[in-house]
Amino acid sequence: MVVRVAVAGASGYAGGELLRLLLGHPEVEIGALTGHSNAGQKLGVLQPHLLPLADLVLEPTTAEVLAGHDVVFLALPHGQSAAVAQQLGDDVLVIDMGADFRLQNAADWDRFYGSEHAGTWPYGLPELPGARAALEGAKRIAVPGCYPTAVSLALFPAYTAGLAEPEAVITAATGTSGAGKALKPHLLGSEVMGSMSPYGVGGVHRHTPEMVQNLSAAAGEPVGVSFTPTLAPMSRGILATCSAKARPGTTAADVRAAYEKAFADEPFVHLLPEGQWPATASVYGSNAVQIQVAYDESANRIIAISAIDNLTKGTAGGAVQSMNIALGLPEDTGLSMIGVAP
Numbered sequence: 001m002v003v004r005v006a007v008a009g010a011s012g013y014a015g016g017e018l019l020r021l022l023l024g025h026p027e028v029e030i031g032a033l034t035g036h037s038n039a040g041q042k043l044g045v046l047q048p049h050l051l052p053l054a055d056l057v058l059e060p061t062t063a064e065v066l067a068g069h070d071v072v073f074l075a076l077p078h079g080q081s082a083a084v085a086q087q088l089g090d091d092v093l094v095i096d097m098g099a100d101f102r103l104q105n106a107a108d109w110d111r112f113y114g115s116e117h118a119g120t121w122p123y124g125l126p127e128l129p130g131a132r133a134a135l136e137g138a139k140r141i142a143v144p145g146c147y148p149t150a151v152s153l154a155l156f157p158a159y160t161a162g163l164a165e166p167e168a169v170i171t172a173a174t175g176t177s178g179a180g181k182a183l184k185p186h187l188l189g190s191e192v193m194g195s196m197s198p199y200g201v202g203g204v205h206r207h208t209p210e211m212v213q214n215l216s217a218a219a220g221e222p223v224g225v226s227f228t229p230t231l232a233p234m235s236r237g238i239l240a241t242c243s244a245k246a247r248p249g250t251t252a253a254d255v256r257a258a259y260e261k262a263f264a265d266e267p268f269v270h271l272l273p274e275g276q277w278p279a280t281a282s283v284y285g286s287n288a289v290q291i292q293v294a295y296d297e298s299a300n301r302i303i304a305i306s307a308i309d310n311l312t313k314g315t316a317g318g319a320v321q322s323m324n325i326a327l328g329l330p331e332d333t334g335l336s337m338i339g340v341a342p
């Protein structure tokens, strides 16, 4: 099979990580690459690590340029995907790495993104219950947000097993690449290096409704989420620390068994041996997810911790994994499960 792929937003972090993975994908042929302010520029100037593609010139992001491909990835700022996607044929597999089609509830979209809701596409987090069936043969896929990927995978087994009360408390640390390449004062090196700081505190982070959506689906009832993101002095990685009160009668053995069952056949999720803890370095550049869970008996809480690379499993790797499922390819084609250490 030769799959001809176009990437819109190839000059950005998500587009660059996607191209890194696609270069190692045996079934993919890379076609049009587009940018916005950098259209006309050679890719090698913007993504110097993508040596085999260095001489390709970025084209403008238009439907005409993106036409004639089997798969189109949209790695554009949120709110920009819908207008492009509408103009692409129904026979093309369109994979949106932005937020436009993730949420089911238009009021949530309006509250957190403040523009018109474009719609809802099959959700590209294959490990969630029922998600793979919706992705098989799909022509439109919404790749999850990076934090919702880490958090939903850490907590859904506790909810599907009925072990957790419907109120989760989450703090997560992320690296600076999560914010994209745009210049932002709080992301200047001198502000970030040697320091950790919270942002988006008090239920205002735009990934909160996506976590609520995923955990509520797993629980079969509305789950409240208190989410606090923090910025850590690293380029990549998310470490999410998630907890929920345990339902009466829950034991440590119940919790362990629920997680072992949920992830037994998952190629990318590593439930660590008891006593070992996830670390962002262990999943750097890989599509792997590390998870550990504990039952804190004195507080009667389930504590689940996950680590992902925000650009790989949190965006581009998740996108390729979903593409593989949609096209009927082995799910792990072109995806590494091996991190980089130290």
Ligand SMILES: NC(=O)C1=CN([C@@H]2O[C@H](COP(=O)(O)OP(=O)(O)OC[C@H]3O[C@@H](n4cnc5c(N)ncnc54)[C@H](OP(=O)(O)O)[C@@H]3O)[C@@H](O)[C@H]2O)C=CC1
Pocket (backbone or CB within 6 Å): 008, 009, 010, 011, 012, 013, 014, 015, 034, 035, 036, 037, 038, 039, 061, 075, 076, 077, 078, 080, 097, 098, 099, 144, 145, 146, 177, 178, 179, 180, 181, 182, 310, 311, 314, 315
């Ligand atoms: N970084 C991350 O960890 C994650 C990112 N994502 C999502 O992926 C998408 C891209 O993010 P990221 O790569 O980080 O961002 P970047 O800022 O690094 O890249 C943005 C890309 O979009 C292009 N672009 C900017 N403005 C427009 C516009 N008005 N119309 C069309 N194209 C435009 C840019 O082109 P140019 O440079 O030529 O101007 C660039 O290629 C976003 O939706 C983001 O939320 C999702 C999960 C995690």
Ligand SMILES: CC(=O)N[C@@H](CCC(=O)OP(=O)(O)O)C(=O)O
Pocket (backbone or CB within 6 Å): 097, 098, 099, 144, 145, 146, 147, 174, 175, 176, 177, 178, 179, 200, 229, 231
């Ligand atoms: C450090 C930083 O700012 N991180 C970003 C990560 C979110 C992101 O990448 O958003 P999508 O997954 O919706 O594309 C943020 O918190 O907004």
